[in-house]
Amino acid sequence: MLSFIVPAHNEEAFIRQTLRAIDAAARGSGVAFEIVVVDDASTDRTAAVAAAQGARIVGADVRQIAAVRNIGARAAFGDVLFFVDADTIVSPEVVRAALARLDAGAVGGGASPVFEADTPRWAHVTIDFTVWFMRIAGWAAGCFIFARRDAFERAGGFDERYFASEEIHLSRALKRIGPFVILRERVVTSGRKARAFSASHALWLAIRMLRPGALRQRDQLEFWYSKKGTDR
Numbered sequence: 001m002l003s004f005i006v007p008a009h010n011e012e013a014f015i016r017q018t019l020r021a022i023d024a025a026a027r028g029s030g031v032a033f034e035i036v037v038v039d040d041a042s043t044d045r046t047a048a049v050a051a052a053q054g055a056r057i058v059g060a061d062v063r064q065i066a067a068v069r070n071i072g073a074r075a076a077f078g079d080v081l082f083f084v085d086a087d088t089i090v091s092p093e094v095v096r097a098a099l100a101r102l103d104a105g106a107v108g109g110g111a112s113p114v115f116e117a118d119t120p121r122w123a124h125v126t127i128d129f130t131v132w133f134m135r136i137a138g139w140a141a142g143c144f145i146f147a148r149r150d151a152f153e154r155a156g157g158f159d160e161r162y163f164a165s166e167e168i169h170l171s172r173a174l175k176r177i178g179p180f181v182i183l184r185e186r187v188v189t190s191g192r193k194a195r196a197f198s199a200s201h202a203l204w205l206a207i208r209m210l211r212p213g214a215l216r217q218r219d220q221l222e223f224w225y226s227k228k229g230t231d232r
Contacts, residue, residue, distance in 0.1 A: 002033040003078030011086035019053040028092030066158035066166035085143040087190035107178035108147030110140020142167035
């Protein structure tokens with residue numbers, strides 16, 4: 001079975017289209033699947049919208065993305081785990097490619113993201129550079145990661161010491177277990193963070209994240225954990 005795990009905090013506006021895309025992509029694989037939405041202390045209709053789309057809802061109140069993803073993994077029944085952000089659109093081609101690479105011996109991997117066309121130009125340039133760098137490094141983007149359950153558990157899951165960069169730590173851990181791949185196929189993720197922050201503000205926040213220990217402090221990671229743009 002395939003388990004698609006979607007962490008969500010106040011994602012009422014985005015999660016419907018995300019779940020519909022996952023459902024279509026999963027059905028296209030021809031493999032039994034489930035969709036698990038981990039509703040992390042939402043104050044909107046995230047859980048109701050997700051349930052209406054057929055997802056199984058798991059409650060959480062941790063406000064920490066690595067922990068939320070691990071909660072979803074523990075609740076899931078599948079032997080292949082897909083972690084998909086609540087504002088990310090996955091195609092059937094991406095899921096088929098991931099399964100093909102797993103069948104060929106990979107223990108896990110990811111797909112590089114692109115923003116929607118109306119995202120500010122500076123954000124497109126930034127994500128293109130980031131994708132290039134992460135592909136060279138062999139790291140998955142956090143919006144879409146997949147792994148065999150046995151490899152994920154051997155890797156220790158997502159490192160809950162970090163409020164961001166948890167996908168990089170998992171990528172490194174999985175690479176120590178076996179082949180870890182970055183697909184040619186790409187996913188589409190929301191550019192709402194870029195629309196909520198100016199280029200100069202985003203640069204300042206990125207610089208702040210370079211300070212020692214910043215990635216372990218939620219209050220240092222406004223880009224992800226503030227109410228402006230999006231909430232993790």
